[in-house]
Amino acid sequence: MLNKLEVKILIRYKCLCCGGALEKKEHYMSCTKCKHKYCIKDGIKIFDTNTNYYGDLCERDMKNLLKEMDYTDWKELVYKYFANSYPFLYYIITDNNRADWHYLVPLEKESIVLDVGTGWGTLAFPISYRAKVVALDGTFDRLSFVKKRTIQENNKNIFEFVNANILELPFSDCQFDLVILNGVLEWVGASVNHGNPYDLQLKALQNVYSILKEGGYIYIGIENRYGFKYLLGAEDDHTMLPEICYLERDKANAYSKQILGREYRTYTYDKIEYSCMLKQIGFEEIKFYYPYPDYKTIQVIMDLDGKVVRYWNENILKKDCLRNLSGRIQVLENIAAKVSNIENYISSYGILARKGEISD
Template sequence: MNSSEFIKDLNLVEILSDNFVVERCYTGKYADLSDEKEAEMISLMSKKHWREVIAESFQEKSPWLYRIIADAGRPMFLDMLDIPKNGLYLDVGSGWGQVCIPLGRLGNSVALDLTFNRLNILRSIANQEKVSLQYAQGNFLSFPFIEKSFDTIIFNGSLEWIGVGREKGTSIRKVQIDALKKANDLLKPDGMIYIGIENSMGLKYILGTEDDHTGLQYHTFLEERIAENNFQSQGRGEQLPSKTWSLEEYKEMISESGLELEKVYGCFPDYKLIRQMIDLRFINEELINGTPVTEHVGISGEDINRPLELNAMYKVLAKNKIAQYFCPSYAFILRKRGHSNGTI
């Protein structure tokens, strides 16, 4: 496979190699490490196995980041998806490769990320794993992908960040809907979109657990304009970097984008390190029958301190048939309008 099979206009990208292209003009940047640290890791991975480098770099100094990178639960959701073999897949915000590398074992996987060094780290990991990937540096909203070319598009922890670098005065919600519309355009007629994302009305946030993205309490469920004011007033920056929503708000956004919702799962402790994916159609019944769930603080990975009380609250919510609205995270499976099997 080469880049011409998924890039619409080669004049808008710079081809660095057979499998690495860079968008000539793009905006936005997201990284959980400094450029210097990423460059250091690239150098180390030329001499050692990537898992050894990750362990040496983060296991003690940043144990939560280490878990996110190394935990086998990160790509668990792929087992729940009907992904066609030998297809073309796009991982938006590919990060450390926990999703695009397993996809690369099924077919042709394109890793899209804003950060050049992060893609180089991913390339080192994929080479050691003997998985062939295509690498694309750029912004999903502007990258010149060919329409109707992808079988599967993944937004696992990336849709909430899609508004980073947006124009002043533009809402995150609008940018997220624009991203979903573009994903709709890029899908083949029978293609599928997966979104893993937090629930702004998650029970733990209502009880005071900090937002995963800003570290602020009682913040996730605020209306976007108020959330931005709250973010600015606490000296966190000039522009709110991310926004999550409630179940019904996600449904509205999906409908506005022209997509159909096929299925929703509640993810516990969250979508980052999934241990349970419960079909929302059955979640009240499962919780009433005593299925235990666990949750953790999204910015640190620490367990929520009162599991008995938390499960008791979920059981009461389930008896009132509303537990589906309070999961910590959701996994959404979307199709083009008219192509869903309508299981939700």
């Protein structure tokens, strides 16, 4: 029999075929209408039929890491696999600063958070100290890592593990207090090889809107296509091509096809465009923040106020050499802060928006 706490945080799932409610059985979930079944493997609910593997390790090494987690602490394994070969990823996995933006959201211990694209759990774990978390990812092995880590740490607040795609979310409406899309929205168009990426991104945002409670929040961590970083020639974070993200879409597409042999589908936007997308879906109270140096490796998160950024640049930030890209970015950002248009040129945004409450 469920205790009171379990009843409070029971997630309601829906069938992806007919929308009917799902009942949990021992090894699967079954639709009460069409009787379609969804497998539960190692405590992970599987809704995504796409078995393609995506990860920072090759699939064989990832499976070896998961086996080793049965008898070795996860921190030792992450150090072994990444500290020397991939220090940037090691830093991201082990540093909780990436999640510091969550203090901007009024969460309570019974709030329910959905972390879409949970990856290594770098957001899910620090946020789980404040709220209940559902971890969702399109790759089963990544969820296995997060699940095993929760067991090692006796973490009960990350309580559901869902293998699914943001374009087909298996949740009934109005359940979550916060949905996180950190480094996710830009990849939506690339998750399928058909359809307009912009339209697919709108669909993803609409799906999020539907499952949020009234007054619930969405957080988006994402690049600014016109950031000084990219205007100065830095590689796009998704295609690894320079001089592409700020191009008109047809030109970016031709460039990508010429160099990579595939369409350009990882769309990013500027502040005005992100705001318009969110408003189109129905989100309100849209607020943009400056995660320094970017949303992946947050050291400081600031209000997008020119005076705040200018003070940071002039009085706190350690100056880099002008011969470095970061040094040139600092100079340009300081100039932009002085003329009050810094918001248009920072490298990435932290965006908070809210689902409006229905008045009586």
